Amino acid sequence: MSQPIRIGIAGLGTVGAGTVKLLREHAELLALRCGRPLQVVAASARDRKKDRGVDLAGIRLESDPLALATAPDIDVVVEVIGGSDGVARQVIETAIAGGKHVVTANKALLALHGSTIAAQAEAKGVILGFEAAVAGGIPIIKALREGLVGNRVKRLYGILNGTCNYILTTMRESGRDFADVLADAQKLGYAEADPSFDVDGIDAAHKLALLTAVAYGRPVDFAGVYVEGIRKVGALDIRFAEELDCRIKLLGLARETEHGIEQRVHPCLVPKTAPIASVDGVFNAVAVEGDFVGQTMFEGRGAGAGPTASAVVADLVAVARGHGLPAFVVPAARLASSPGSPIERHRGAYYLRLMVLDRPGVIADVTAALRDEQVSLESMLQHGRARGPDDTVPVVLTTHVTEEAAMRRALQRIAGLAMLREKPILIRIEDL
Numbered sequence: 001m002s003q004p005i006r007i008g009i010a011g012l013g014t015v016g017a018g019t020v021k022l023l024r025e026h027a028e029l030l031a032l033r034c035g036r037p038l039q040v041v042a043a044s045a046r047d048r049k050k051d052r053g054v055d056l057a058g059i060r061l062e063s064d065p066l067a068l069a070t071a072p073d074i075d076v077v078v079e080v081i082g083g084s085d086g087v088a089r090q091v092i093e094t095a096i097a098g099g100k101h102v103v104t105a106n107k108a109l110l111a112l113h114g115s116t117i118a119a120q121a122e123a124k125g126v127i128l129g130f131e132a133a134v135a136g137g138i139p140i141i142k143a144l145r146e147g148l149v150g151n152r153v154k155r156l157y158g159i160l161n162g163t164c165n166y167i168l169t170t171m172r173e174s175g176r177d178f179a180d181v182l183a184d185a186q187k188l189g190y191a192e193a194d195p196s197f198d199v200d201g202i203d204a205a206h207k208l209a210l211l212t213a214v215a216y217g218r219p220v221d222f223a224g225v226y227v228e229g230i231r232k233v234g235a236l237d238i239r240f241a242e243e244l245d246c247r248i249k250l251l252g253l254a255r256e257t258e259h260g261i262e263q264r265v266h267p268c269l270v271p272k273t274a275p276i277a278s279v280d281g282v283f284n285a286v287a288v289e290g291d292f293v294g295q296t297m298f299e300g301r302g303a304g305a306g307p308t309a310s311a312v313v314a315d316l317v318a319v320a321r322g323h324g325l326p327a328f329v330v331p332a333a334r335l336a337s338s339p340g341s342p343i344e345r346h347r348g349a350y351y352l353r354l355m356v357l358d359r360p361g362v363i364a365d366v367t368a369a370l371r372d373e374q375v376s377l378e379s380m381l382q383h384g385r386a387r388g389p390d391d392t393v394p395v396v397l398t399t400h401v402t403e404e405a406a407m408r409r410a411l412q413r414i415a416g417l418a419m420l421r422e423k424p425i426l427i428r429i430e431d432l
């Protein structure tokens with residue numbers, strides 16, 4: 001058997017410890033599959049005494065993760081510290097500069113600096129693996145880079161954040177509160193260090209930016225992703241969605257339009273019959289529509305120690321086998337800077353929930369605003385009269401397909417109506 005591939009793991013948290021566990025439990029199997037052992041030589045740990053539930057025997061513990069990036073006895077550095085700048089970036093760039101391969105789960109960093117780091121890796125002839133950074137255990141980066149590489153991607157979309165999907169699913173099934181369910185997701189190791197990255201859609205946008213770059217061979221364009229999170233989604237919306245035979249999911253979507261590549265992350269109403277509607281809990285799913293392959297869908301756990309370690313190890317095996325591919329499908333210097341399409345050009349149908357005073361004429365005012373902007377109504381839901389002391393009643397309207405800019409103009413007028421008691425809730429309806 002050949003020489004071992006020597007690994008340094010920067011960060012021994014959920015993903016780092018999970019990776020050590022997998023590499024230990026499957027050491028023989030992996031050595032056979034790679035033709036050489038995968039050996040963890042060193043790891044960085046801020047607290048050396050902490051019990052991480054894994055056997056660290058034989059692993060050198062460094063207090064400074066940068067020591068791994070410069071250590072002569074390490075071939076590949078696994079960066080699982082997190083953070084879009086600071087030490088994680090330093091570790092990665094130093095390792096690459098020193099000719100080491102890098103495997104990372106850090107989507108926040110790659111969404112902002114991925115094209116630059118990919119160019120650095122290519123210049124040094126080392127591999128940059130980031131399967132774990134997108135949809136955890138689902139091998140979607142490999143699917144796009146290899147299995148689907150013969151296609152032009154017409155559209156891709158997915159549930160890219162396990163925490164949000166877990167929250168929306170649990171709210172729907174149990175009627176529990178948003179904050180209460182978020183605390184569960186944090187305990188289970190799903191949530192980001194700053195959970196607002198999850199609930200405000202930022203984490204999903206990081207992942208979408210990476211998927212779009214791989215699917216369309218363009219530089220990672222996180223700034224070009226339109227982002228909304230799930231904080232505004234209320235129990236009422238979840239119930240109304242059910243009534244409309246839909247589910248609410250936080251999706252990331254990218255497609256080629258006549259105005260350029262559209263990238264957006266926001267809560268969506270999806271028909272219950274769409275396969276993605278029944279992807280629940282911490283599960284993620286990514287659907288890719290290719291011009292030759294047609295529709296494909298990949299589903300699996302998007303967060304947690306085991307699934308994420310599975311993806312990290314897949315990249316380590318690629319390194320051990322010497323399977324280097326350009327990080328974003330085409331060499332960094334040839335990434336095509338195609339234009340992005342702004343959200344105002346988006347065309348789609350909308351769900352609009354209004355909390356209004358239960359008075360004659362309210363609906364007429366609302367529909368007049370929609371009519372004036374050429375927004376055509378599809379349905380309206382209102383149940384009974386207001387019963388509460390505040391005399392407020394929810395009214396839900398759904399529209400036919402229209403341009404976002406028109407919808408926004410209408411909404412601005414509606415938001416100014418005296419009968420409106422709360423900020424309107426607008427959720428896009430997706431045709432999947």
Ligand SMILES: NC(=O)C1=CN([C@@H]2O[C@H](COP(=O)(O)OP(=O)(O)OC[C@H]3O[C@@H](n4cnc5c(N)ncnc54)[C@H](O)[C@@H]3O)[C@@H](O)[C@H]2O)C=CC1
Binds near residue numbers: 015016063106193
């Ligand atoms: N937890 C999950 O399910 C997933 C996490 N990721 C990504 O993986 C990365 C790691 O996430 P987790 O393991 O969940 O985080 P974590 O917070 O559990 O672990 C991070 C570890 O890095 C250590 N660390 C922080 N600063 C350090 C420093 N200066 N020097 C040495 N160690 C330092 C912390 O002590 C901690 O042990 C993040 O980029 C995250 O976005 C990606 C996919 C799934």
Ligand SMILES: N[C@@H](CC=O)C(=O)O
Binds near residue numbers: 133135
């Ligand atoms: N916080 C993320 C972890 C995986 O990337 C999520 O909830 O999906």
Ligand code: NA
Binds near residue numbers: 135141
């Ligand atoms: Na993945």
